[in-house]
Amino acid sequence: MNRTRSKSKAFVVTMALPVLYLAAVEPEAPAYLTLAMEAHAVVGAPLTPASAAGVARRTTRRVAVASTSTTAATSATAQQQAATAQQQSATAQQQSATAQQQTAAAQQQTAASARPPGAPAAGVVVTALPAGCKPETRSGVEYQHCGGVYYRAAFQGENLVYVVQ
Amino acid sequence: MNSILHGHRLAALGCFALAGGMILSTTAQAETGSIAPEAKQILKASTDFLGSQQQFSADTRNTLEVVLKNGQKIEFNSTGRQSIQRPNKLRAERTGDLVAQVFVYDGKSLTLYDTTAESYAQVPVPATLEGMLDYARTNLDLITPAADLIYKNAYNILMDGVTDGIVVGEAIIEGVRCNHLAFRSPQVDWQIWIQQGAQPLPRKIVITTLDLPNAPQFSVTMTKWNLTPTFDAQTFTFTPLAGVKKIDILTR
Numbered sequence: 001m002n003r004t005r006s007k008s009k010a011f012v013v014t015m016a017l018p019v020l021y022l023a024a025v026e027p028e029a030p031a032y033l034t035l036a037m038e039a040h041a042v043v044g045a046p047l048t049p050a051s052a053a054g055v056a057r058r059t060t061r062r063v064a065v066a067s068t069s070t071t072a073a074t075s076a077t078a079q080q081q082a083a084t085a086q087q088q089s090a091t092a093q094q095q096s097a098t099a100q101q102q103t104a105a106a107q108q109q110t111a112a113s114a115r116p117p118g119a120p121a122a123g124v125v126v127t128a129l130p131a132g133c134k135p136e137t138r139s140g141v142e143y144q145h146c147g148g149v150y151y152r153a154a155f156q157g158e159n160l161v162y163v164v165q
Numbered sequence: 166m167n168s169i170l171h172g173h174r175l176a177a178l179g180c181f182a183l184a185g186g187m188i189l190s191t192t193a194q195a196e197t198g199s200i201a202p203e204a205k206q207i208l209k210a211s212t213d214f215l216g217s218q219q220q221f222s223a224d225t226r227n228t229l230e231v232v233l234k235n236g237q238k239i240e241f242n243s244t245g246r247q248s249i250q251r252p253n254k255l256r257a258e259r260t261g262d263l264v265a266q267v268f269v270y271d272g273k274s275l276t277l278y279d280t281t282a283e284s285y286a287q288v289p290v291p292a293t294l295e296g297m298l299d300y301a302r303t304n305l306d307l308i309t310p311a312a313d314l315i316y317k318n319a320y321n322i323l324m325d326g327v328t329d330g331i332v333v334g335e336a337i338i339e340g341v342r343c344n345h346l347a348f349r350s351p352q353v354d355w356q357i358w359i360q361q362g363a364q365p366l367p368r369k370i371v372i373t374t375l376d377l378p379n380a381p382q383f384s385v386t387m388t389k390w391n392l393t394p395t396f397d398a399q400t401f402t403f404t405p406l407a408g409v410k411k412i413d414i415l416t417r
Binding site: 160 | 286413415
């Protein structure tokens with residue numbers, strides 16, 4: 001539990017912050033922050049100050065990251081986080097439940113036969129890997145092999161994420 | 166005479182601090198729906214000046230507020246150094262709360278190097294600073310707020326949608342005497358502090374997002390402006406160290 005929290009916190013601190021000149025700001029609750037802050041889900045950070053440049057220039061940012069619930073399906077760590085969040089917030093509970101249902105549905109639709117049960121769908125972007133991953137290099141590309149599922153690292157904006165293969 | 170004026174100003178500032186909210190709101194009401202010509206003029210002098218600089222570097226100190234669901238604000242800090250050479254070179258380094266990232270733009274491609282993750286990504290981008298920044302914002306999800314200031318047409322970008330503008334007064338930022346301006350647009354209030362004198366450089370910018378609970382702010386303070394920097398071949402070139410992994414950056 002403590003380990004979970006400190007790990008996710010470190011992740012936030014490591015990944016969440018915008019680059020200065022290229023300072024990024026999220027108009028909606030960024031998934032990495034939600035993940036990290038657990039029950040205190042983030043309402044939001046400032047919109048792009050480019051909005052100083054006018055609302056027209058605001059881009060709708062990809063709220064990519066379906067990570068929390070997806071990861072929960074495969075990771076005890078994430079499950080603990082979800083459980084904590086649920087205890088502390090009824091709202092979060094509902095959201096979490098909904099998200100889990102959606103995730104489960106998506107997984108059923110797309111789960112390849114080779115995938116272990118409960119594995120996230122290919123193309124899903126997560127902000128943190130489940131526990132127990134091992135790096136494997138194939139064709140010069142490094143993947144993280146986690147319980148039968150392969151993830152490939154990528155930047156989304158300036159944040160490091162993992163794309164399910 | 167000067168000292169009297171100065172004392173007067175300090176006294177005024179004291180009042181301002183004590184009753185700041187009241188004074189500001191009064192001023193803002195009085196100015197609703199108008200942009201003071203002097204505010205526009207000071208801003209334009211600054212953006213024109215920076216737009217005419219062929220190369221420059223500056224250090225930045227950033228704060229970013231994030232609002233939690235319970236209303237609590239959390240502030241993140243980072244510092245950085247920017248090197249820019251018009252029309253199409255940029256290097257931005259940032260270190261913050263455990264973050265270390267470098268952006269390198271060589272006129273053809275943009276590299277994002279995360280030293281913590283020991284990973285980098287490289288993508289082809291447009292051949293001008295402005296084009297690159299637009300591309301980074303719309304295709305790479307790299308929002309570049311303070312970078313608005315380095316566009317050649319920064320004035321138009323900044324003033325787009327602005328409904329109100331005032332000169333708040335004089336202020337000192339990091340020991341530099343500045344004019345303090347405040348502008349409003351529909352969902353964003355922003356303030357900028359511009360150095361007085363022959364080099365009207367931006368010294369600080371604060372952006373307040375009005376349509377989020379508790380109106381979180383983003384601020385950048387700029388120091389160590391150098392308008393005659395010495396760049397070498399490595400400044401705008403990225404050469405990965407051994408063991409650093411190349412990964413993708415998601416585009417759209």
